Amino acid sequence: MSQPQHLRSDYAHFQPISTRWHDNDLYGHVNNVTYYSYFDSAVNAYLIEVGGLDIHNGEVVGFVVSSACDYFASIAFPERIEIGLRVGKLGNSSVQYELAVFKAGEDEACAAGRFVHVFVDRASNRPVAIPQPLREALAALLVGE
Structure with a gap:
């Protein structure tokens, strides 16, 4: 079964990340769980900065x-990578991110992932509407917008 291509041109924002020595596993490549930390770092950097x-x-x-x-x-240390970021769905209190891992300068992704954030009130842990500044930043990455 062939995988769909995930191309650099499909993503609206890129976060550069340097792989680290301890990202490699015993097989000599970045361990699968580490990709999730790359995704989390790319999304949170965008949310904080933008x-x-x-x-x-x-x-x-x-x-x-x-x-x-x-x-x-x-991918493996010491490669430089870029995480492509876009928004697939933007709801009232939730957002679905679509991400891809690219070796620096390459057009085809090495991995593609997605995750959903639900925004909650810090004190109650109950869902709340996405605050306007965050909503605007996320809307700028919405697929097809």
């Missing part, structure tokens, strides 16, 4: 409630 998310004192935080990743080619 959306103004205050991870320390803000009233709203994002909880990951679902995630998945498909792998197409290996």
Whole structure:
């Protein structure tokens, strides 16, 4: 079964990441679970830098409630990679991110994943509407927008 292509041109934002020595596993490539930390880092960097998310004192935080990743080619330390980011669905209190891992300068993804954030009130852990500055930042990445 062939995998769908995930191309650099399909993504609206890119977060550069340097692989680290301890990302490699015994097989000599980045371990599969590490891709999730790359995704989390790319999304949160965007939310903080572009959306103004205050991870320390803000009233709203994002909880990951679902995630998945498909792998197409290996990466390994000391490669430089870029995480492509786009938004597939934007709801009232939730957002589905679509992400891809690219070796720096390459057009085809080595992996593609997705995860869902539900934004909640920090004190009650109950879902809340996505604050307007975050919503605007996320809408800018919405597929087809």
